[in-house]
Amino acid sequence: MRQKYTTNAINLKSYDYGEADKIVMMYSKDKGLIRCLAKGSKKPNGKLCGRMDMFVANNLLLTKGKSMDTVSQAEIVNSFFRIRQNTEKMFYSIYCAETIKNFGEENDENSDVIYDIFYSVLDRISNSTTEVEIILAAIRFQLKIMQVLGYNPEFNVCNxxxxxxxxxxxxxxxxxxxxxxxxxxxxxxxxLRIHPKIKDFLKTLQETDFNILTDYDKLANVRVSKPCFDILKEYIEHCSPKKFKSTKVLEAI
Ligand SMILES: [Zn+2]
Incomplete structure (x- = not known):
């Protein structure tokens, strides 16, 4: 009998495998980056149908395999369906997923914290009603993920x-x-020259949770928040062990 285990995981990317199957790269709460075989997931009426789509968070039952584990069951925790209905939400979510892919590791010791940050940003982006809300969620993600990965940008004192x-x-x-x-x-x-107000803005986002509405969240606009996102994007690319591909797409919008 093959060993089975459960974990929550968010889909990052999938590849077709044969006629009916997919190989799905996911970020899991318990084991960090994982690649799984999702049998029958290409079939429109299969039991995994829709559950292996990008950004869907599932509670999985996985069966251990020699080279790859197999998805035995998947129960949707959150499909984040609003992300797929909006181009802007898609772009920022793709960016966050790529960050997770580039820095994520198998059996990551911080996988539960990283999973929670990733889940929270997708949840905030999915429920955002304005462009600035989406960007602020993405900035919080950038700051918090850098903190866990040990690249926490220092804003209080000169480095x-x-x-x-x-x-x-x-x-x-x-x-x-x-x-x-x-x-x-x-x-x-x-x-990059930083105004003291921008420094305070970034520090506040760094220190507050995704669902906390600060004065900055109420006052921020796209003109101020987009350049902040861009600075952090460049910083993250500077620290990244792998090259970013989505950046070009993001710049085109
Ligand atoms: Zn100095």
């Missing part, structure tokens, strides 16, 4: 001289992993 940033303009240095005083020279090719 070179450790002086408090306070109400001064500063620069975001990818090399130093956060803000630095304007007068420091670094080997970073690009240094």
């Amino acid at each position: 070179v001289c450790r002086e408090k940033i306070g109400d001064n303009y500063s620069k975001f240095s990818f090399e130093h992993g956060g803000l630095i005083c304007l007068n420091h020279k670094t080997s970073d090719e690009k240094l």
